[in-house]
């Protein structure tokens with residue numbers, strides 16, 4: 371018990387120090403939406419209706435099949451449903467976790483944000499920064515698989531007091547992606 375407290379204390383100090391270094395991502399203050407599990411910021415040039423459609427028309431209804439009375443016809447509701455699905459797939463039910471989701475206007479924008487936040491080049495269409503509890507994703511790749519992969523990273527990294535090895539987190543996130551892909555094939 372005492373040991374756990376010490377670990378948590380140092381963990382928090384380390385996180386705060388890292389956050390201070392990486393807090394300013396120069397992300398434009400564009401459109402903002404809120405849901406139970408996400409604070410969503412999107413670049414002003416992003417068309418939220420198109421974004422919702424690229425996520426998968428009908429996905430909301432498929433995910434909310436056990437939630438009568440809730441319509442999956444808007445982005446925040448569908449994102450929360452996606453979150454719940456992923457938490458259930460991982461068997462890591464973090465009901466109170468809320469993370470930031472920042473949607474870049476295109477791949478080039480995402481790359482430029484990565485240079486600021488990570489200080490390196492990225493080839494992926496999305497990434498998650500634990501210290502900032504933020505998912506960054508390009509609007510050009512706003513699919514449930516790509517987004518789901520990063521949501522899995524957010525859940526995995528908050529579920530354990532000590533972070534699992536990067537390879538393990540990658541395997542689990544890949545598994546979530548695979549499960550979400552199967553969902554598309556269902557009638």
Ligand SMILES: [Zn+2]
Pocket residue numbers: 519523539540543
């Ligand atoms: Zn990953």
